[in-house]
Amino acid sequence: MISLPHQGHINPFIYLALKLASKGISVTFVHLESVHHKLLSKLGPQADPFSLARHSGLDIRYATISDGLPLEFDRDLHFEEHWGVILRDFPALVDEFVGEMMRSEPDFDYFLMTDTFYPWPPAIASKYNLVNVSFWTQTALTFALPYHWHLLEQNGHFPCKDDMEEEIDYIPGVEPINAKDVMSYLKESGQASIVTKAMAAALDAVKSADLILHNTMLELEPETLSALNEYQPNYAVGPLNFSKSLHSYTVSNSLRSEADCTDWLQYKPPNSVLYVSFGSFVHTTKQVIEELAHGLLLSGVDFVWVIRTGMLSCDDTDVLPEGFGDMIEGKGLVVPWCNQMSVLSNTAVGGFLSHCGWNSTLESMWCGVPMICYPIAYDQTANRKLVIEKWKFGVNLCDGESLDRVEIAEKIKGFLSGAYSENLRQEASKLKEAMEKVLEIDGSLDRTFDQFMEDLKAKMDAKTKF
Ligand code: UDX
Secondary structure, eight states, X not given: OBXXXXXXXXXXXXXXXXXXXXXXXXXXXXXXXXXXXXXXXXXXXXXXTTHHHHHTTOOEEEEEEOXXXXXXXXXXXXXXXXXXXXXXXXXXXXXXXHHHHHHHSTXXXXXXXXXXXXXXXXXXXXXXXXXXXXXXXXXXHHHHHHHTHHHHHHXXXXXXXXXXXXXXXXXXXXXXXXXXXXXXXXXXXXXXXXXXXXXXXXXXXXXXXXXXXXXXXXXXXXXXXXXXXXXXXXXXXXXXXXXXXXXXXXXXXOSSOXXXXXXXXXXXXXXXXXXXXXXXXXXXXXXXXXXXXXXXXXXXXXXXXXXXXXXXXXXXXXXXXXXXXXXXXXXXXXXXXXXXXXXHTSTTEEEEEEOOOHHHHHHHHHTTOOEEEOOOSTTHHHHHHIIIIISOOEEEOOSSSOOOHHHHHHHHHHHHSHHHHHHHHHHHHHHHHHHHHHTSXXXXXXXXXXXXXXXXXXXXXXXXXX
């Protein structure tokens, strides 16, 4: 199994590995060496995310592979260059790795499980006669749009222009969607980026995958998933992260050390605290942080705010306004990283001001916490649309990227109090209940997973006959 080297992809991959292993499959989980290096700094020399799960009886081996760049190369700072190497040099290293593994343990029947964002799996799968399973870690909506890239082109909607008036209303299984909600890499502004090129190649490559897994629930996106099934076998296996049976295994998925917020939260009244985080990956500007900081102060609400290293799009390390630490006086807690699930499930937390990364969205839903949405890039604008319009457990912070402190303060106050807020919380609770139902023993997730296992076996049997 090879995930993308980012927290938002690693998290669902790790739980998928646990699920497969709990079904008796021997898993080799491969981290890029750069990711392993981060784990080493956090966990020490024994950094292996699965060492405890292995002690509990799961057959999960752990391996590392180079992405073709030296370890000291700053991959966050030179994102485009990093991706250039991932596309150009990494496939040959994977090829070598897979070949070596199959030679050293020839008695296994193998299949390949990779992140849909990678364009190279079909070549490797075909060379080694492997069943090719692709794992899309995001929503079915954000899969369906680039999957129909040719339709976007035919309709003159690629690249998609922000000022476009008409809606995209011809993607099978997808409700009409406005340009502002479309993923950044399909837009005019993102067109020249390496992500756009990589996504075009990857969404073309996935068409030859044998089976496609999605980190979403059938109950959340039934029409889109059903339309996708007309083309290829798709399975909604989300949200594995919350499966109780998998939580009996301890894994190390977080790439950063987590600050404990429990002591600080314990004296706050129920639903009074706003949790603010923009995930593990996207950058923002100093101006956005400044308006947010003052907006939070003006709102008067208590907050926990994750300000991670490298969060700004410039290399300025002074992220917060001068004197902010003194100004918040027990009303706010700023941390470099935390255990997000533990914060969201704390009864004191009543709302999540989020960039709408898909993991964060699922986690907010699972904890029954309404969201204020401030999407920054990638799939986040599309996730906002789902949160606000389809699932109705969130509100929009603002249109566009620029923020105003007074507007933020008003929005936050309204969001955390009154009937409106109660309504959002009820919607969030309904989603939580739906998720719990999906995850019940013999619930729809188990049934879908069993079907996937059956189909995988049939595909593997067919391969070994030739
Ligand atoms: C990226 C993309 O930006 C996102 O849009 C896409 O859906 C997945 O890949 P990221 O930006 O990191 O992910 O956001 P998200 O998907 O929300 O994942 C962040 C993960 O980091 C979550 O699982 C969250 O629990 C975790 N996290 C975040 C922490 O554990 N601690 C923190 O302090 C902040």
